[in-house]
Amino acid sequence: MRLTDHVTLVAGGAYGFDLSDPLDCHVYLVRGARHSVLVDAGAGRSAESIVRAVRATGADPGRLLLTHGHADHAGGAAALAERLPGLRVLAGAEATGWIAAGDEAGVSLDRGKASGYYPADYSFAPCPQVEALADGEEIDLGGGVVLRAVATPGHADGHLCFHLRAPGHRALFSGAEPARLPGSRVRGQSEQAGGARRGRAVPRPPRGLARAGRAPSGGRPRHPRPRAAAEEHDMTPRDSA
Numbered sequence: 152m153r154l155t156d157h158v159t160l161v162a163g164g165a166y167g168f169d170l171s172d173p174l175d176c177h178v179y180l181v182r183g184a185r186h187s188v189l190v191d192a193g194a195g196r197s198a199e200s201i202v203r204a205v206r207a208t209g210a211d212p213g214r215l216l217l218t219h220g221h222a223d224h225a226g227g228a229a230a231l232a233e234r235l236p237g238l239r240v241l242a243g244a245e246a247t248g249w250i251a252a253g254d255e256a257g258v259s260l261d262r263g264k265a266s267g268y269y270p271a272d273y274s275f276a277p278c279p280q281v282e283a284l285a286d287g288e289e290i291d292l293g294g295g296v297v298l299r300a301v302a303t304p305g306h307a308d309g310h311l312c313f314h315l316r317a318p319g320h321r322a323l324f325s326g327a328e329p330a331r332l333p334g335s336r337v338r339g340q341s342e343q344a345g346g347a348r349r350g351r352a353v354p355r356p357p358r359g360l361a362r363a364g365r366a367p368s369g370g371r372p373r374h375p376r377p378r379a380a381a382e383e384h385d386m387t388p389r390d391s392a
């Protein structure tokens with residue numbers, strides 16, 4: 152699904168347009184004059200269809216940029232790297248260890264399975280070649296198309312947003328809410344998240360955050376609804392519902 156001259160949506164699951172496996176986040180292909188990259192990987196069960204969608208555009212992405220380590224965004228990194236020769240995988244430094252090892256506790260997949268969000272037979276394929284991408288690093292795709300990593304820890308430790316500058320077009324790939332929502336961090340869960348694990352009700356965050364990212368409740372780890380690249384004219388997270 153071509154969104155702009157430079158951005159194509161190549162996958163998205165139940166929170167999106169049902170283009171691929173229900174677990175998949177939105178997966179974007181960003182193209183410049185010389186290079187292209189993928190933003191996020193999906194959960195891994197639809198890697199073949201993602202590769203077909205990428206190939207259909209004629210692009211040969213050299214890098215996969217992961218916004219964070221949750222399985223719906225990073226679980227497919229190994230499968231894509233296997234199918235796209237030479238693909239470099241990059242993520243926020245704090246997330247690389249979990250992604251490299253397929254650490255299910257580190258990326259909260261254990262709790263996601265316990266809640267039924269992920270099926271019990273799902274596994275996070277280790278992606279040992281993942282490299283760290285630092286806050287502020289820029290990737291020049293040519294023709295004035297540049298992606299900049301912006302550290303936004305909150306939804307998950309090591310979370311990065313990617314800010315796109317392109318001719319006549321700016322956008323932000325947020326991956327998930329950069330807001331600090333109770334129960335949504337990969338590590339360092341708050342006391343409130345502890346309450347969630349024990350099945351207690353969790354206090355709702357301030358109204359603005361709740362609207363932006365959906366508050367967890369009833370102990371079910373939530374992944375905020377993936378959103379399409381938001382126009383930079385308004386960088387404030389907006390409700391996509």
Ligand SMILES: [Zn+2]
Pocket residue numbers: 219221224306307327374375
């Ligand atoms: Zn997430």
